[in-house]
Amino acid sequence: MIRPWLPLTAANLADVPGALGVFEISDPSGVIAIEYAGGHSSFGLRGRLERWLDERPGLSFRYERTNSYLSRYRELVRAFENEHGEPPEQPNRTDQRLEGDR
Amino acid sequence: MSLPVTDVQRDLIDLVRRFVSTEIVPLEFELDPDESELSAPVLERLTTKTKQMGLYNIDVPEEFGGAGLDTVTRTLLAMEMSQHRAGLYAPCYAAFGQPDMGQLYDGTDEQKERYLYPVLRAEKKSFFALTEPSGGSDPARAIQTRAKRDGSDWIINGNKTFISGADTADFGLVFARTGDQESGRSGITCFIVDADTPGFTVRRVIHTLRSGHCPTELTFEDVRVPAAAVLGEVGQGFALATERLTKNRIPYAAGCLGVAMKAHRMAVEYAGTRSVFGSTLAEHEGIQWMLVDNEIDLRSATLITLDAAERADSGQPFRTEVALAKIVATEAAGRVVDRAIQIHGGYGVTKDLPLERWYRELRIRRIGEGSTETQKMIVSRDLLRGRYRGLLDR
Ligand SMILES: Cc1cc2nc3c(=O)[nH]c(=O)nc-3n(C[C@H](O)[C@H](O)[C@H](O)COP(=O)(O)OP(=O)(O)OC[C@H]3O[C@@H](n4cnc5c(N)ncnc54)[C@H](O)[C@@H]3O)c2cc1C
Numbered sequence: 001m002i003r004p005w006l007p008l009t010a011a012n013l014a015d016v017p018g019a020l021g022v023f024e025i026s027d028p029s030g031v032i033a034i035e036y037a038g039g040h041s042s043f044g045l046r047g048r049l050e051r052w053l054d055e056r057p058g059l060s061f062r063y064e065r066t067n068s069y070l071s072r073y074r075e076l077v078r079a080f081e082n083e084h085g086e087p088p089e090q091p092n093r094t095d096q097r098l099e100g101d102r
Numbered sequence: 103m104s105l106p107v108t109d110v111q112r113d114l115i116d117l118v119r120r121f122v123s124t125e126i127v128p129l130e131f132e133l134d135p136d137e138s139e140l141s142a143p144v145l146e147r148l149t150t151k152t153k154q155m156g157l158y159n160i161d162v163p164e165e166f167g168g169a170g171l172d173t174v175t176r177t178l179l180a181m182e183m184s185q186h187r188a189g190l191y192a193p194c195y196a197a198f199g200q201p202d203m204g205q206l207y208d209g210t211d212e213q214k215e216r217y218l219y220p221v222l223r224a225e226k227k228s229f230f231a232l233t234e235p236s237g238g239s240d241p242a243r244a245i246q247t248r249a250k251r252d253g254s255d256w257i258i259n260g261n262k263t264f265i266s267g268a269d270t271a272d273f274g275l276v277f278a279r280t281g282d283q284e285s286g287r288s289g290i291t292c293f294i295v296d297a298d299t300p301g302f303t304v305r306r307v308i309h310t311l312r313s314g315h316c317p318t319e320l321t322f323e324d325v326r327v328p329a330a331a332v333l334g335e336v337g338q339g340f341a342l343a344t345e346r347l348t349k350n351r352i353p354y355a356a357g358c359l360g361v362a363m364k365a366h367r368m369a370v371e372y373a374g375t376r377s378v379f380g381s382t383l384a385e386h387e388g389i390q391w392m393l394v395d396n397e398i399d400l401r402s403a404t405l406i407t408l409d410a411a412e413r414a415d416s417g418q419p420f421r422t423e424v425a426l427a428k429i430v431a432t433e434a435a436g437r438v439v440d441r442a443i444q445i446h447g448g449y450g451v452t453k454d455l456p457l458e459r460w461y462r463e464l465r466i467r468r469i470g471e472g473s474t475e476t477q478k479m480i481v482s483r484d485l486l487r488g489r490y491r492g493l494l495d496r
Contacts, residue, residue: 039135039453068309070136071316075307078269 001064001076008052008059016063018044022073023063025052032059032089034080036073055091106412111175117155118182125151126194130187135453138192138314148197149224159199159222161353166207166222168199173352177411180353181404184360187456190463191315193357196224203228204346205275205292208334217273217294229274231262231320232343238264239476241277242287242340247322249278249291254329256280258293258301262320269304269318271297276322277339285337292339293331301325311462347471349414351424354471355407355431359400361460362435365442366396368457373445383445392441399434406430409493422484425477432467433474439464 005026006012023045025033037048045063052059066072081087107115125148129140140148152158160176162168171179183193199222206218220226237244247260258278268274273296281289295302301323307316334342370393373384383389407430410423439460443450450457468474 036134066309068313068316070134070138070313071307071309072313074269074316075309 001062003062003064005060005062008049008061010053012061013046013049013053016046016049017065018046019065020067020069021045021063021065022069022076023049023061024076026060027056027058031080032091034073034076034088034090036069038069106174106408107178111178114157114175115178115182118157118179119185121151121155121197122182122185122189122194125197126186129195130456133188135187135456135459136313138188138195140195145195145197148195149199152194152197152199157198161199161202161204162222163207166218168222173349173411173414174408177352177356177408180356181360181363184357185364187459188314189364190357190361190460190467191312193360200224200227202346202350203230203275204350205333205342208342209294210330212330213294213333220272226272227267227270229265229268229271231265231268231274231276233262233264235261235263239473241343242290245277245279245290246283247276247278249280249293252326256293256327256329256331258295258322258325258327260322262322264308264317265320266315266317268297268320269307269316273297275333275343277343278322280336287340288337290339290343291336292333292342293327294333295322295325295327295331299325299327310466312466348421348424351428351471352407352411352414354467355403355410355424355427358431358435358464358467359404359407361464362396362400362403362438365439365457365460366393366400368455369393369396369442369445376447389445392445396438396441399438403427403430403434419489422481422489425472425480428472429474429477429481432464436461436464436468 001024008025020037020039020041021044022034022036024031025035033052035048037045041047043050045065049061049063052061064072077087129144149158157169157179159166159168160171160179162170164170180193183198184190186194188195203218203221206213206221209218217226217228221228232238232241232245234241234244234246236246247258247262249256249258258276260278262276265274273294276293276295277290278293279285279289280291302325303321303323305319305321307318309316333339370384373389373393374382376383378386406423407427410420410427413420413423439457443457443461446455446457449455452458
């Protein structure tokens with residue numbers, strides 16, 4: 001992803017589009033979650049990112065708009081696994097496949 | 103040509119139709135509209151049912167523990183299995199078994215133990231690597247990936263592109279040139295390559311219209327495989343690839359028709375309820391004609407596809423019939439879904455309905471598994487060389 005990291009604040013989220021895409025969440029230890037805003041998400045990337053607002057302080061985010069959100073999401077997770085030997089922590093959700101994307 | 107549906111086939115069609123409507127469609131209300139996979143527990147629940155139905159591993163011959171269906175029955179069921187949102191590329195999310203890796207039926211006992219049976223038990227995943235950056239339509243000439251002997255081993259070097267599923271696979275069938283570049287089809291050999299072999303890299307994912315699944319680019323740098331990795335005979339890899347590809351094109355064509363049948367039914371229902379200019383859409387001639395065109399496309403493509411299946415079952419050559427079915431089914435299905443979208447207006451292109459996904463994915467079907475143009479070459483070659491026998495001559 002080439003977009004810069006931004007602090008996860010309500011003001012920064014206001015500028016995020018309600019579009020399909022993928023995003024990463026980080027804390028000072030590094031990337032902790034990779035997710036996508038898919039065809040069911042209300043308000044797309046902005047809606048999905050808003051779920052993280054009250055998760056814990058000190059989080060940052062970056063995102064990418066893409067219609068190929070599923071293949072891009074799987075690519076990012078796999079790249080993370082290749083680099084770190086395990087998937088990201090994903091503290092805020094269960095299997096996105098099971099819960100749909102609402 | 104008749105449309106032969108026996109009582110047994112009718113029962114099987116009803117069984118699969120019920121499975122799609124009660125087991126698959128409800129899942130899709132929850133899943134992302136582009137999803138192609140189910141979580142392991144959900145898939146296991148479904149495969150338990152297809153095993154009870156005797157239809158697990160639907161493409162596999164009985165001697166390998168599969169359903170052992172004839173091609174006509176398989177084709178009729180393919181038309182049912184694809185009638186849901188993910189149905190084109192992930193019919194019933196593989197609850198009826200993984201896609202056929204039939205080349206492995208020709209393997210040695212050791213190859214079957216190590217690769218075929220684990221695939222049939224859904225313990226291993228595979229990829230099929232024929233296409234290269236130099237072109238996919240004419241692989242016999244285009245393949246530049248080379249395999250050279252080194253003692254009893256082989257060393258593979260080269261690149262492949264558009265290879266589906268290699269990023270999650272355990273092994274793949276890799277077609278490499280073992281003769282010189284002018285050797286054409288007789289210079290190509292099929293190797294089984296484990297994904298953890300040093301020198302094998304999945305270089306990148308290629309994002310396409312199909313978001314749920316993706317092809318990849320592969321690199322082979324001094325990939326060393328033993329002589330036991332050769333599948334079939336040295337120099338016979340091309341025949342191994344094309345023989346299976348030809349037969350697989352029949353259910354492939356049928357899957358397109360299943361999706362189109364569902365889209366057509368949606369269009370008929372919607373046209374009967376949506377009001378415009380004081381009457382339903384269905385009362386306007388412009389819409390009626392679109393529905394009739396859908397009907398013509400579907401009926402003609404279905405008959406041509408079943409004819410190819412019948413021909414394959416008869417033991418006679420069926421290459422021309424399959425090529426015709428592949429062309430007609432993929433092109434007709436694209437037109438039908440396009441018209442269904444038009445009839446649904448704005449809703450047709452939303453992710454609330456499956457039509458937009460079918461529209462995107464059907465576009466790929468005119469290119470993959472032998473493009474429309476290469477299928478036309480097959481038919482014209484047979485026509486012009488006098489090998490082809492028309493319907494009434496047979
Ligand atoms: C999503 C996706 C998944 C795929 N998965 C796999 C896979 O798993 N394994 C694999 O091996 N390959 C795979 N492919 C590759 C696919 O088989 C090739 O894309 C296809 O064979 C066409 O090859 P090409 O793209 O190199 O086009 P080219 O061969 O470069 O052809 C370009 C265009 O010219 C047309 N053309 C070719 N010859 C003629 C002619 N004589 N006259 C007129 N027109 C002609 C073709 O039909 C095509 O439209 C996949 C492709 C896609 C898009």
